[in-house]
Amino acid sequence: MRKPIIAGNWKMHKTVAEALAFARAIEDKLPDPEQVEAVICAPFVTLPALVEWAKGKPVGIGAQNMHFEEQGAFTGEISPVMLKELGVQYVILGHSERRQYFNETCESVNLKTHAAHKHGLIPIICVGETYEEREEGQTKEVVRSQVIKALNNLTAEQVKRSVIAYEPVWAIGTGQTPTAEEAGDVIAYIRQVAAEQFSPDVADAIRIQYGGSVKPDNIGQFMQQADIDGALVGGASLKPDAFLALLEG
Numbered sequence: 454m455r456k457p458i459i460a461g462n463w464k465m466h467k468t469v470a471e472a473l474a475f476a477r478a479i480e481d482k483l484p485d486p487e488q489v490e491a492v493i494c495a496p497f498v499t500l501p502a503l504v505e506w507a508k509g510k511p512v513g514i515g516a517q518n519m520h521f522e523e524q525g526a527f528t529g530e531i532s533p534v535m536l537k538e539l540g541v542q543y544v545i546l547g548h549s550e551r552r553q554y555f556n557e558t559c560e561s562v563n564l565k566t567h568a569a570h571k572h573g574l575i576p577i578i579c580v581g582e583t584y585e586e587r588e589e590g591q592t593k594e595v596v597r598s599q600v601i602k603a604l605n606n607l608t609a610e611q612v613k614r615s616v617i618a619y620e621p622v623w624a625i626g627t628g629q630t631p632t633a634e635e636a637g638d639v640i641a642y643i644r645q646v647a648a649e650q651f652s653p654d655v656a657d658a659i660r661i662q663y664g665g666s667v668k669p670d671n672i673g674q675f676m677q678q679a680d681i682d683g684a685l686v687g688g689a690s691l692k693p694d695a696f697l698a699l700l701e702g
């Protein structure tokens with residue numbers, strides 16, 4: 454049985470003071486961690502304060518990117534060793550905004566996924582098609598290629614601990630979404646790809662989220678799909694009440 458995982462991706466929002474104000478607003482209302490895994494993926498500079506705050510609370514803290522090397526001459530980058538030392542547990546990899554604006558490639562996502570596992574971080578690996586790719590009927594082909602490359606040469610156990618987020622690029626921040634059935638169909642297909650690449654056992658264990666304009670009023674329909682194990686949420690995760698409502702599903 455896969456436990457649902459709801460992750461907020463704050464993107465480039467919130468100062469340390471704002472992050473802590475959010476934290477205090479939700480801390481007494483977080484749901485039972487047996488029912489849902491709650492995660493906040495926040496800007497790097499807020500991570501020390503959030504990790505400290507989250508100690509003993511039913512919420513995990515994640516970064517939104519990292520380098521795949523442990524150290525080196527990579528000005529402006531953050532390594533998995535640095536995140537691990539802070540106590541960060543998750544890291545988003547291959548978000549479409551990183552692919553679009555920061556030259557993230559399937560190859561670098563794969564290197565980062567290996568690095569995440571080496572250092573005990575749970576990768577949340579983002580895949581998804583653009584509007585043009587969807588219009589040309591290439592959705593499954595695109596996500597298949599992204600998934601296979603991201604998971605290349607991982608062990609079965611590492612894949613089982615990974616999380617994939619299916620985020621159609623055209624649905625991010627636009628208010629547009631696929632229907633729950635369409636999202637469920639692509640996510641079932643991703644599970645099939647994982648079964649072919651690894652085994653049915655691995656495919657059954659890996660958690661796959663939907664992301665793209667998820668709000669408190671539409672998350673329920675996505676969560677009703679058998680293959681959807683949670684959501685990766687941008688805009689709606691920025692407000693305490695909305696984030697708590699998302700966790701309630």
Ligand SMILES: O=C[C@H](O)COP(=O)(O)O
Pocket residue numbers: 462548620624625626627628664665666667685686687688689
């Ligand atoms: O990582 C989150 C996604 O980019 C979705 O963002 P959104 O919920 O604002 O559409």
